Amino acid sequence: MDMNWIAIGNIADIPLRGARCVKTPQGKIAVFRTAENEVFAIEDHCPHKGGPLSQGIVHAKAVTCPLHNWVISLETGKALGADLGAVKTVPLRNEDGALFIALESLMMAAE
Amino acid sequence: MTEKLVIIGNGMAPGRMLEHLLEKAPGQYEVTIFNAEPRVNYDRIMLSPVLSGEKDYEQIIIHGDGWYIKHGITLYKGHRIIAIDRDARTVTSDHGVTESYDKLVIATGSVPFIIPVPGNNLPGVITYRDLDDVQAMLLAAQSREKAIVIGGGLLGLEAAAGLAGRGMDVTVLHVMPTLMDRQLDPAAGYLLQKELEGRGIKILCKANTKAIVGNGRVEGIELDDGRIIPATLVVMAVGIRPSVGLAKEAGLAVNRGIVVDHGMQTSDGSILALGECAEVGGMVYGLVAPLYEMARVAASHLAGERSAAFVHSDTPTKLKVTGIELFSLGDFADGDDREEIVLRDASAGVYKRLVLKDNRIIGTVLYGETADGAWFNDLKKKATDISQMRETLIFGQAYQGGAPLDPMAAVAALPDDAEICGCNGVCKGRIVSTITDKGLTSLDDVRAHTKASASCGSCTGLVEQLMTLTLGDSYNPAAVQPMCGCTDLGHDDVRRLIKAKGLKTIPAVMQELEWKTSCGCAKCRPALNYYLVCDWPDEYADDYQSRFINERVHANIQKDGTYSVVPRMWGGVTNAGELRAIADVVDKFEIPLVKVTGGQRIDLLGIEKEDLPAVWADLGKAGFISGQAYAKGLRTVKTCVGSDWCRFGTQDSTGLGIRIEKFMWGSWTPAKLKLAVSGCPRNCAEATCKDIGVICVDSGFEIHFAGAAGLDIKGTEVLGLVKTEDEALEHIVALTQMYREQARYLERIYKWAKRIGLEEIRRQIMGDEAKRKAFYGRFVFSQKFAQVDPWSERVSGKDKHEFRPMATIGYTQAAE
Numbered sequence: 001m002d003m004n005w006i007a008i009g010n011i012a013d014i015p016l017r018g019a020r021c022v023k024t025p026q027g028k029i030a031v032f033r034t035a036e037n038e039v040f041a042i043e044d045h046c047p048h049k050g051g052p053l054s055q056g057i058v059h060a061k062a063v064t065c066p067l068h069n070w071v072i073s074l075e076t077g078k079a080l081g082a083d084l085g086a087v088k089t090v091p092l093r094n095e096d097g098a099l100f101i102a103l104e105s106l107m108m109a110a111e
Numbered sequence: 112m113t114e115k116l117v118i119i120g121n122g123m124a125p126g127r128m129l130e131h132l133l134e135k136a137p138g139q140y141e142v143t144i145f146n147a148e149p150r151v152n153y154d155r156i157m158l159s160p161v162l163s164g165e166k167d168y169e170q171i172i173i174h175g176d177g178w179y180i181k182h183g184i185t186l187y188k189g190h191r192i193i194a195i196d197r198d199a200r201t202v203t204s205d206h207g208v209t210e211s212y213d214k215l216v217i218a219t220g221s222v223p224f225i226i227p228v229p230g231n232n233l234p235g236v237i238t239y240r241d242l243d244d245v246q247a248m249l250l251a252a253q254s255r256e257k258a259i260v261i262g263g264g265l266l267g268l269e270a271a272a273g274l275a276g277r278g279m280d281v282t283v284l285h286v287m288p289t290l291m292d293r294q295l296d297p298a299a300g301y302l303l304q305k306e307l308e309g310r311g312i313k314i315l316c317k318a319n320t321k322a323i324v325g326n327g328r329v330e331g332i333e334l335d336d337g338r339i340i341p342a343t344l345v346v347m348a349v350g351i352r353p354s355v356g357l358a359k360e361a362g363l364a365v366n367r368g369i370v371v372d373h374g375m376q377t378s379d380g381s382i383l384a385l386g387e388c389a390e391v392g393g394m395v396y397g398l399v400a401p402l403y404e405m406a407r408v409a410a411s412h413l414a415g416e417r418s419a420a421f422v423h424s425d426t427p428t429k430l431k432v433t434g435i436e437l438f439s440l441g442d443f444a445d446g447d448d449r450e451e452i453v454l455r456d457a458s459a460g461v462y463k464r465l466v467l468k469d470n471r472i473i474g475t476v477l478y479g480e481t482a483d484g485a486w487f488n489d490l491k492k493k494a495t496d497i498s499q500m501r502e503t504l505i506f507g508q509a510y511q512g513g514a515p516l517d518p519m520a521a522v523a524a525l526p527d528d529a530e531i532c533g534c535n536g537v538c539k540g541r542i543v544s545t546i547t548d549k550g551l552t553s554l555d556d557v558r559a560h561t562k563a564s565a566s567c568g569s570c571t572g573l574v575e576q577l578m579t580l581t582l583g584d585s586y587n588p589a590a591v592q593p594m595c596g597c598t599d600l601g602h603d604d605v606r607r608l609i610k611a612k613g614l615k616t617i618p619a620v621m622q623e624l625e626w627k628t629s630c631g632c633a634k635c636r637p638a639l640n641y642y643l644v645c646d647w648p649d650e651y652a653d654d655y656q657s658r659f660i661n662e663r664v665h666a667n668i669q670k671d672g673t674y675s676v677v678p679r680m681w682g683g684v685t686n687a688g689e690l691r692a693i694a695d696v697v698d699k700f701e702i703p704l705v706k707v708t709g710g711q712r713i714d715l716l717g718i719e720k721e722d723l724p725a726v727w728a729d730l731g732k733a734g735f736i737s738g739q740a741y742a743k744g745l746r747t748v749k750t751c752v753g754s755d756w757c758r759f760g761t762q763d764s765t766g767l768g769i770r771i772e773k774f775m776w777g778s779w780t781p782a783k784l785k786l787a788v789s790g791c792p793r794n795c796a797e798a799t800c801k802d803i804g805v806i807c808v809d810s811g812f813e814i815h816f817a818g819a820a821g822l823d824i825k826g827t828e829v830l831g832l833v834k835t836e837d838e839a840l841e842h843i844v845a846l847t848q849m850y851r852e853q854a855r856y857l858e859r860i861y862k863w864a865k866r867i868g869l870e871e872i873r874r875q876i877m878g879d880e881a882k883r884k885a886f887y888g889r890f891v892f893s894q895k896f897a898q899v900d901p902w903s904e905r906v907s908g909k910d911k912h913e914f915r916p917m918a919t920i921g922y923t924q925a926a927e
Contacts, residue, residue, distance in 0.1 A: 008918040017630065017656040020917035031917060035630045052672045055660040057633040064633030066660040066668055071633070082560035103920065 005093060005100040011039055012097060019054040019063065022101065029090050029101065030054035032074050034061055040074035041092040041101050047072075047085030113141045116413065117202055117210050119192045119357070120218035121146035123155060124386030124402040126173055128216070131410030133182055137870030139414065142184040143210050145202065148241055149189035151175060155241070156399055159431045162245050162273030195361035197379055214381055214413060217358055217369060221351035221387040221397070226261065229322040235329030236345045239270045251344040252277035258344040259283075259332055261320055263290040265430060267348035268307065272432040274346070275312050282340055283307070284318040284332070294428045294439040298455075299462050299478040306435055306460070315340075353388045353395050368395040373420040375409040385409045391421050400426040427488055429481070436477070438484035441491055442466065443474030454505045463505055470498045483507035522576040531577065532563035532570045542574060546581045554578065555596065595634035597626050602855035606642055615647050617654055631657075638856035641743065644779050645851050648893035655910070661741035664913050665901040666723055674723060675716040677740035678730050679776065682750040682769035682788075683711025692733030700726055710747030710785060712738055724914055727902035736776075736900040743857070744779040745786075745847075748772040749797065753790035753807070762807035764790035767836055771843060777898040778890070781854040781863070784847065799827045802860040803843055808832075812839040816846060816872075817864040825861055828869050831877040845886035846876050852889075 014020050014033040021044050022029045028044035030053045038061065044054045051067030061074045071080040077089040091102035118125045121144050129142065157171040179186045190204035195215070203209045223238035225231050237247050248270070251258065255278045260271040263285025275281045283290075289300030290307075304314050319335040323345055331341040353368035364370040364378035368390030375383045375391070385405040387397055396402055404421060411419030427440040443466045445451075454463040459479060465487065466474035472491040477484055486508040490497060497504050527540030545551065545561050557574060558564055564574040578586045591601040598605070605624065614620045617639050621631060631639070636657035643651040655663050666674035680689070693713060697705055703717035718726055727737075740746060748771050751757065753764030768788040775786075787798035788805040798804025800820035804827050806813040811834040815827035830846065833839050849872065854863035864872055875882045905914070 006918075006920055008920075013912060013917055015656060015912065018912075020912060023916045023919040025921070028916075049670070050672075052668075055664075055668060055672075057636060057659065058656065059630045059632050059636065060628060067670065069633060 003091060003102040005102055008099050008101055010097050011037070011094065011099060014039070017058045019056070019058060021052070021054040024103065028052070028054070030063075031092070031099065031101070032058055032063060034058060034074070039092055039094050039099060041090035042072070042074060042077050043087040043090070045087060046070055047079060047087055048083065053087070113139060114213035115211060116140035116142045116214045116216065117212035118142065118144045118216045118218060119195075119202065120144075120220055120386065120388075121148070121152050121186065122218060122220050122386060123152065123173065123399060124220075124406050125216060125218040126152035127403050127406035128218075128385060128410045128413075129182075129184070131407055132413055134868075135410060135416070136414035137868065138874070140214070142182070143212075144179075144184060144186045145190045145192050145204055145208075145210075146186060146188050147191040148243075150242065151179070151186070151188075153242065156431070158239075158242065158245050159269035159273055161242070162248060162270065163276045163432075168242060192357060195357060195382075197361055197382070200381065212381070214383065216409065216413075217363075217377070217382060217384040217388060218386040219354040219357060219388045222354045223347060224350040224352050225347055226320060226349055228320055230325060230329075231323055231347075233323055233325050233329045234327070235325070235343060236323060236347065239266055239346055239348045240351075248274060248344070248346065249277065252279050254343060255279060256343040257282070257341055258346065259340060259342040260346045260348055261332075262348035262350070263287070263314065263316070264293065264348065264350070265291060265428065267346070268303075269431055270346050270348055271312050272307070272310070272435075274344075275310060279344070281311075282313040282315060282342070284320060284334075284340075285314070285316045286319055288316050290314065290316070291430075291439075294476075295437070295478070296443055296464060296476050298453075298464070299437070299439075299476050302460060302462055302478050303430075303435070303437065351387065351397055353390065355388060358384065358388070366390050366393075373408070373422075374412045374417065375405055375421065376412065383409050383412065392423060394423060398426045398428070400424075424492065427475075427484055429484075436479055436481045438475065438477040438481035440476075440484070440488055441472070441474035443476055449473070452501075452505045465505060467497070470496050470501075472497065522573065523580055531573050532561075537561050537563040539577065542577050543581050546578060551578075552582065552586065554592070594638060595632055597621075597628040597631050597635050598624060600624060602638065605639070606646075606853075606855075609642050609646055615643065615650055616652075617643065617657060633659075641779060641781065641856050645893070648896045662743070664720065664723065664910075665737055665739075665741060665905065666718070666720075667741045669716065671717075673717045673719055675714050675740075676718055676723070676726055676730075677708065677712050677714050677738035678735035679738040679772075680712050681772050682748055682765050684750075684765060684769065685713075689733055689735065692730060692735070696726055696729045699729065708740070708747075710740075711749050712740065712747060714740070721914055721916075724905050728906040731900075731903050731906055735902075737902045739776065742779065743782050745772070745775045745777070745784050747785055748775075749785070749787040749801075751788075751790050751795040753788075757790055759793060760790035760807070761809050762790060762812065762836075764788040764796065764805070764807050767805065767807070767812070767839065768796075770836070771840060774840060775844065775847065775894075777900075778847070778851070778894060779897065780847065780851050782857050782859045784850075784860065786843070800824070801827065803846060805839060805843070811835065814839060814842050814846075817861040817869070819859065819861045823861070828864065830873060841883065841887050842876055844890045845883040846872070848886040848890040848893075849875060852886075 008022050016033055017035050019030050019032045022031060029041050030044035032040045044052050046053055046065040048068055048070045051065040053063050053065055053072060055066045056063040062071050062080055064071050070083050073080050077087040079085045093100040151172060152174040154171040154173055157166055160166040190206050192202050193205050194203045201209050201211045223240050237244055252274055258274050258279045258281045260267045260283045263283050271281045271283045289297045290303050291300055308314055320332055321335050322333045324331050324333050329343060329345050331339050333339050355365045355369050358369040359365045369377055369384040369388050371377050371384050371389045371391050375385050377384050386402050408419045408421045425441045427438055430437045448468055450467045452465045461479035464476045465472055471494045472487055475487040525539050529539045531537055531539050531542055542561050542563050549560055551557050564571045593599050594602050594605060608624055612623055614623055620639050637659055640654050640657040644653055660668050666676055668674055700722050702715045706714045708714050748768040750765045750768030754760035754762055784802050786803045787796040787801045789796040789798040790807045792806055798806055799815055800818040804815040811832055813832050814830040816830050818827035819825040833842055850860050850863055
């Protein structure tokens with residue numbers, strides 16, 4: 001199935017070791033930029049108590065939730081360390097800094 | 112006012128007493144010590160390892176010269192006190208120094224007993240008491256000739272083993288039938304004798320010395336039975352006698368030792384005695400544990416705690432001869448009302464004997480294998496009924512079923528469902544099973560997996576005890592806690608190295624201090640960011656990506672992801688215009704809750720993040736700046752109405768509070784900092800549970816600090832009284848700067864103060880004007896860069912990205 005790639009902006013819009021969020025009909029998506037200039041997109045909703053992950057501190061390829069310090073992997077969406085849980089990851093394409101996310105699931109949901 | 116404390120003697124007991132005293136009542140006394148030995152306080156117990164060559168003198172020093180200087184103690188080395196004048200309250204040394212005292216401590220120790228036989232003063236006859244004796248023995252040992260040790264007790268055998276190890280041909284003469292007869296029963300004494308003989312030491316028991324013979328110096332010893340044993344060195348180690356001559360001449364009550372009560376008080380109310388020279392409850396002591404107990408008691412009394420009392424307890428004996436395992440405790444004489452349990456293993460050279468009375472251990476002798484000594488000691492001390500484990504008792508603790516009986520018995524006895532961590536609702540069984548199942552070894556691991564002690568931390572002690580119970584000796588809570596998993600360094604080391612190495616960025620810190628992760632974590636990054644902001648205010652570029660969200664967006668995140676906003680109301684004072692502006696903002700942004708805080712501010716809750724800059728813009732127009740209610744920094748200065756309005760007010764507390772807040776706002780601190788100023792001791796601003804508080808009085812301003820009214824409840828400590836508002840401000844600012852520079856990130860002022868000592872803080876802030884002014888100066892400098900209102904900056908467009916979504920995707924777009 002073809003992915004529905006939607007432009008969300010440029011990598012420069014996100015601070016290094018930071019995040020921005022993208023509002024969608026199904027809720028917020030957090031887009032992260034690591035110190036190594038990699039970009040990841042995951043649901044902006046901590047599996048623990050729904051904290052906004054986009055507001056957390058970004059370190060290596062992980063983010064620490066601002067509410068209760070769960071650490072979530074940006075690559076897998078899974079909680080790291082002792083905690084158990086996961087958020088959905090969102091496909092993301094980086095074309096020379098132009099960022100696109102795929103909203104296949106959203107599209108299906110909307111149909 | 113400081114009193115004068117003079118101490119005669121500088122051995123281990125007075126040394127320990129001073130340590131306690133400096134902790135309990137720092138600054139109460141001006142201390143002078145006279146030491147007959149020309150040196151500092153060293154560990155006499157370790158003389159035998161020095162003799163045997165396992166240690167050298169430098170390794171056994173307890174307090175080096177620096178310690179005396181640091182604590183302002185005057186130490187006269189090589190000064191023997193020759194007279195105490197109790198009427199004039201002075202002491203005089205043999206070098207003619209006279210010192211007056213308010214309190215005198217006599218700690219003259221003991222002198223070795225010299226047996227009264229002819230020739231006992233010949234050159235070559237020495238005792239075994241101090242470092243000079245050890246040096247004389249080492250010198251004599253170079254000859255590799257024959258040595259005799261008179262006395263087969265603890266000290267004599269250690270001397271004999273040391274000299275034999277140094278190559279001398281050693282004979283031990285002992286009057287009793289078996290060695291160490293006061294500590295060992297005959298069976299163990301026999302095993303010990305065999306062991307020592309195996310090392311080439313000759314042992315003669317029931318040997319009575321008749322005379323020491325020699326022409327001009329020692330040539331040998333003549334025994335009662337006529338035998339003559341040749342030797343060039345004779346070491347007398349037959350016991351010690353309390354050194355009481357000085358006390359006797361001064362007219363103090365003296366029996367075997369200087370008579371003291373259970374508070375170490377002599378018959379003169381101004382004079383205490385402790386150590387080997389003191390006699391308490393009819394007993395004199397020579398082992399270190401009771402002497403240290405005396406030190407604790409004496410220090411308490413000097414500090415004004417009259418209730419401390421010395422309690423006798425048996426002390427285990429151990430022989431410090433490498434390779435010989437020996438443990439002895441309590442009473443092990445035979446008796447009709449006593450039973451004993453004995454274990455012998457001839458091939459392994461093991462002998463164990465427990466003496467029981469009424470199913471309780473009263474004495475223990477262990478030879479060859481002593482690992483269970485502490486356990487038997489504990490059973491004896493607690494008078495535990497051992498009838499249930501009698502069959503297996505002698506085999507030791509490892510053979511007993513059930514939880515081990517140790518000082519943590521209370522924690523051990525808790526049922527599995529007992530709640531340990533109230534914050535996270537974690538029970539004992541869960542913690543223990545998680546430690547075991549997951550093989551956890553550190554407190555951080557336990558916090559990560561169970562969440563116990565991961566919130567307020569007040570149960571940390573309990574959790575650590577559970578870890579010790581579960582893991583045994585492999586858990587060492589005393590080790591420095593690393594800042595986080597990214598480094599092995601603790602906070603204090605990191606702070607020190609940031610200054611010492613001039614590290615001015617987070618990557619520089621991580622590189623130079625060998626961080627184990629590339630980018631740190633959510634624990635270390637905010638801490639490092641604070642340390643750098645504090646240490647290099649003009650040079651360091653604040654890293655907002657290393658700040659927690661609240662400090663990054665200058666509002667407090669709530670559980671639903673909205674924010675709360677608290678405008679600054681200086682000293683808790685507001686007016687109609689400000690209130691109107693707040694009311695308008697509440698209407699305009701449909702703010703769901705308006706709440707008055709404990710710090711005399713108004714909190715607006717439930718604001719969407721995107722609305723924050725607009726809310727701040729409207730508030731800013733009315734003159735509000737950020738109340739920094741989200742910051743690890745200066746929060747609020749709470750005040751009462753003071754002398755302007757209140758009929759009891761002594762000073763303008765409102766004015767002072769506002770002045771302090773205007774001076775200090777914007778400063779970052781290790782943890783949040785809340786202040787209050789009360790206009791009179793009725794204390795309506797509740798200043799005595801704040802991080803820093805002021806109580807105004809007629810004569811000035813009493814400055815308080817280190818209070819707490821959160822997870823812990825703690826009244827403040829008094830820093831001191833100053834006369835003017837200017838002084839009050841200077842002292843408060845200097846104290847804050849000292850805290851900023853020294854505390855660990857997230858450590859509140861009361862925890863920091865407890866860690867480094869209240870008296871040290873008073874000394875630096877109240878007592879040292881140059882230090883205080885330097886702290887003050889550094890705070891003022893730092894404020895040049897800190898006092899920028901973060902709200903107006905953001906209204907002007909700073910960090911725009913923080914408050915806007917990157918993109919908004921509508922239904923149509925998503926569905927296309």
